[in-house]
Amino acid sequence: MWKPDRRSPTPIYLQIADRLQHLINQGEYSPGSPLPSERKLAELYGVNRSTIVQAYTELRAHGFIESRPGSKTRVSLHRGRKDQTLPPEWHRYAENGIFLPNTPFLRHIREALAQNPSIIDFASGKLSLNLSPVQEINEIMRNCIYQPEPENDSILGFPPLRRALSAFLRKYRGIDASPDSILITSGSQQALYLITQCLLSPGDAVAVESPSYALSLSMFQSAGLRMYRLPVDEHGVRPEGLRTLQKKYRIQMLFVNPNFQNPTGTLLQQERKRLLLETAGKLRLPIVEDDQFSLTAYDINSPAPLKAESDAVNTLYIGSFSKIAASGLRIGWIVAPSSVIKRLADARRQMDLGFSVIPQQIAAEFMESRYFDPHMDKLRQELIRKRDKAAEALRKHLGDLVEFTVPQGGLHLWCKIVPEVTDSRLLDEALRQGVAFVPGSVYGAEAGYMRLTYARPGAYDIEPGIIRLASAVRNAVTYKKI
Secondary structure (H helix, E strand, C coil), rough: CCCCCCCCCCCCCHHHHHHHHHHHHCCCCCCCEECCCHHHHHHHHHHCCCHHHHHHHHHHHHHCCEEECCCEEECCCCCCCCCCCCCCCHHHHHCCCCCCCCCCCHHHHHHHHCCCCCCCECCCCCCHHCCHHHHHHHHHHHHCCCCCCCCHCCCCCCHHHHHHHHHHHHHHHHCCCCHHHHHEHHHHHHHHHHHHHCCCCCCCCCEEEECCCCHCCHHHCCCCCEEEEEEECCEECCHHHHHHHHHHHHHHHHEEECCCCCCCCCCCHHHHHHHHHHHHHHHHHEEEEEEECHHHHCCCCCCCCHHHHHCCEEEEEECCCCCCCCHHHEEEEEECCCCHHHHHHHHHHHHHCCCCHHHHHHHHHHHCCHHHHHHHHHHHHHHHHHHHHHHHHHHHHHHHHEEEECCCCCCCEEEECCCCCCCCHHHHHHHHHCCEEEHHHCCCCCCCEEEEECCCCHHHHHHHHHHHHHHHHHHHHHHHCC
């Protein structure tokens, strides 16, 4: 994202004026279209509002923009172009399309993080760099020899990776999946996208957990799906309402994240797991199980996925390396019946013709290497350390203002703010204080919840980040009272 260069001898207001002039000439702002408000541009570029006023004055003097009392500043209809060719109104195209943008809160957070690297990041659902096996993967890369496979052998993904995944799933997840029942994807997001686009139709009803990361994904709405919620409590999703939902709305598919659920960190109780599988089986209802966090189990054995149960024939299983190893490899997978795998593989081929063999080869080597188990042991220990630091800091600096349960695995703490607070006000205040989190309403929760990803910041940043968050909470609560 463009930002003014504060070391440049050119005044900042002239840099901004030149930038806006460039955007106007490129058609980002077409003749007659409104420009962002001075306040919004000031926030975007990290400057005072008076600087934007100067930039607009400069553009106005050269005939690029015009302002009228009581109306927005607009691009001039007659801005003196030498030629008569006008560019398309690109901003209008950018507002169209069937694929919806991210939710406003998530866009706001990402823009703030991009503009200000000093923000302590509890929002991004990723591992910090020191938790990724960087040295191990570099060692594998130094010894890797590029070995392309015949075209027909790689439609489902790099064959050695699918063979390695088959052994991995059997050893670590108790899932008996042949290489031909596995489709490699570019992360779990692509897996979900393929399922929503290929196995469902616009207007279909699906059931999701609430709260759930699925409710933060615009792809479900982009696909025209109707989402109905099953509540999640401290023991995981409550499946007893599934039959009623299916009868009332003709649910076509159920999406669940049973082990260390995102965002709540809950673990689905064994009795509920049996009821969920039994009910879905009787209804002939497909289950999509997202299982990204199970191997992060701390003081307990890794919980078995639904797919490992003998009666889980109606379960599509999604996994990913992003939450346990190198997210940059973008390796995910789907385990499904042959007919489903062929359908999804055909669609993925239309999308990208298959992605690079090289990250797939690295992932296959890493999974089968002597590095994998030591990495997982180190990851769990570091996550426990970070989790405990975050929990201790919350108790110390927020005390009775928040309630939370310490998770047994995963990357997140799910917190309820006890006093009434407005999500937008709290997020704005937190970003001003230099700390980021994700409001619970992004995941379908009521106002006053937040997800803190303790895996993302450095261990040394956790307490300072919670101190900043505590200040933001107190300011937001005071503002609400006023």
